[in-house]
Amino acid sequence: MQSIQLFFTEGTSDKEYRAWISETDDGKYLVEFAYGRRNSALKSGKKTASPVEYDAAVKIYEALVKSKTSKGYTPEGGGTPYANTDKDGSVSGVVPQLLNVADQKAATDAIHNDNWCMQEKFDGRRMMVRKSGSDVQAINKLGLFVGMSGPVADAAKLLDGDFIIDGECIGDRLHAFDIFESGGEDLRSKHYRVRYAALTELVGGSSNIAVVPLWESTDDKDRMFTELRENNAEGVVFKRLDAHYAPGRPNSGGSQLKFKFVDTLSALVTAVNSKRSVGLSLHGGDGMEFVGNVTIPANHDIPNEGDVVEIRYLYANPMLYQPVYLGVRDDILPEECVKSQVKYKSSADVDSGYDAENAGKPLVSKGGDLNPGVYSVDESVYRVGDTGALSEFRRGEYRQVRAQGDVQDASYKLKNRGRHTTEAELKSLGKESGRCMMCGVALEDAAARARGIGSSCAKKHGMG
Template sequence: MTATMEETKTTSLYYREGSSDKEYHVRLEAKDNGFVVNIAYGRRGSTLSTGTKTHSPVYYDAALLIFERLVREKRAKGYTTGPTGTPYQHTEQAAQVSGLLPQLLNPIEETEVLQLIADPRWAMQEKMDGKRLLLRKEGHRIEGINKKGLVVGVPATVIKTASELGGDFVLDGECIGDHLHAFDLLFLNGEDLRAKSYHHRYVLLLNLLASGLPKHIRIVGCFIDPLDKTSWLHTFKRQKAEGIVFKRLDSPYTPGRPNSGGSQLKHKFVATLSAVVAKVNTQRSVQLRLLNHEGWQIVGNVAIPPNHSIPGVGAIVEVRYLYAYPDGSLFQPVYLGERSDVGVEECVVSQLQFKRVTEDDV
């Protein structure tokens, strides 16, 4: 695998605001039999810190995804390619950067679910099957923010309901159809609540939504008693809910996703994944691919229902499935729709859930 000049990529980004004057350099280059992504960063004019985002050489496609993700993340924080480092808050791009990021959850297995149900320090909620959405209201301005921290559209019904609620706030929830299912309150009338405990934030959320009796903003129930959690677990499974979420009652709100564990955890009853469309087939179906350490891996096809438009090559889509075969292909995949809030770098084979081997399979 030999690099060409076209495959070697370098980007220099700069940021200047107030007393901050920083630079960030990222370079994709060949090494041994693969490619690496190296970085250098620090205050402009000083000795820069260096590092790598690839501890060993990877295939070019994988390195390119890492390179592009780093550039996107820095641009979202206000870095630009111009050496003046002027943040683009006053451009059309800046309108898409909210300055807020949601807290993301790591998955847990069934054995951990039983432990958390028995622990009254952890609250349990239904995992809503929608799109993650922060809803920010400041005066007459109301806007949505997706899981990438970018400003996105909000259903008119949700905006109308939010406008009828008093005060300024930032809600966290899942948008399903023309409703927002809220489960957290991050800001209220200018006060940043993220350092407060989840129990405190949830009580304030109850008070806020109860005051306006909102029609299109609903609160997600919260269960603490082990008996209640057990009962609702069975109810959610019977109702074929997507899953459940556990939140430590004394924990603050921490944007981003921890490397492992965390104060907010999720358990899905069904398997879902985000994949990239590799090919559009002739019979209203598309071929899917995921990224592994060697490049792209085909994981089968999924039919597109008549009520959905057919996504194009390169689109990121959400698929529900029963399990994956050993070769990675999906069993009984069901198309759920396109995802504009998921990056290509998230479409990896580690999402796959394989069929558990039982005595009957041996």
């Protein structure tokens, strides 16, 4: 019966992957796998949802082995990445700079810091394009050669000289945001401001390769942050203008940070259910933890057990709420499917932080920060979220207070003269504005408008 033991060693990573075919009592076969850190307990799973004929098992097994070797696993104990693999999926020798996630505070700080610029984050596939003479190649975030769109390749061939540009590919368009080699010169040690200027000069008005716009001033960043969020963009990326290009991902922080307006995560398929549905799990402190099922749209193939898939969701509590399947991710390793990706509260909860129990708490914590809640001061009503985000009720809706001076002024007034907004006031303002004063969303029906509080908030806080 076929089996294989593979290894991957790069930097601090030292991983092992095993795959094998096993026979069942009824004479059919399963494709099974196990993976984890070398010389440690391995996590296991099945690539086949149910037993299959031998020929089918062999095809699944061979495809599994090919997918792992294309990601850098080798049968040799040394685990030298991408040795003896085909060109597609083999090592390129180029490693991109990877970004950590910014929280709301880090995003606000970057908006108000002139050393940081901001760009839109696109919902595509990370792709670097390397041109050498007439040869054009695409490289993914793992540093592997991959296929690329013909129009993007043709556009790259028309650009002058040799180069490596970095971007996000969506369909037949590459949204380029960086360049770290040009005309034989290594630009990695140059400041981002210099690299961006070189990228803009190189690309010019190319139709299938476009330079991602950049905003530097606080006013521009603040305006575009709000506009992009309201237009349901994927998110934004903040970059230090004086930073060099640093391949790999830092342990924390870094000179480039991403802030998402929508929540997505990479999960491992651990079950294939009936009616085009699969079960999802993430690595947690106690091993693999089930986080829910997701329906596979008709225009997507059903993924196999062991596949890494991209999921968009509203929040988790603790299961994923309103998950949406986006597709298989062949550029993300199973080990990266961890629980730390998950956002465990709804956006409304994070924004409002309101809880009936907060009415009995002081406005200011022992550490001197404002506690989550809804407060009134003078003629204004403010909402303090669990993350410390501050919003003011203005012109019939909550608007986040972003300018640092405005935040400081509002915080000072609240700490010195603020009071808890009463339930009666919340309901009165809700009826007047047509919005729930706890979560900020529009009141959904006649009963909610008559009550002045949204149905979910009324139920949650006992405010019928």
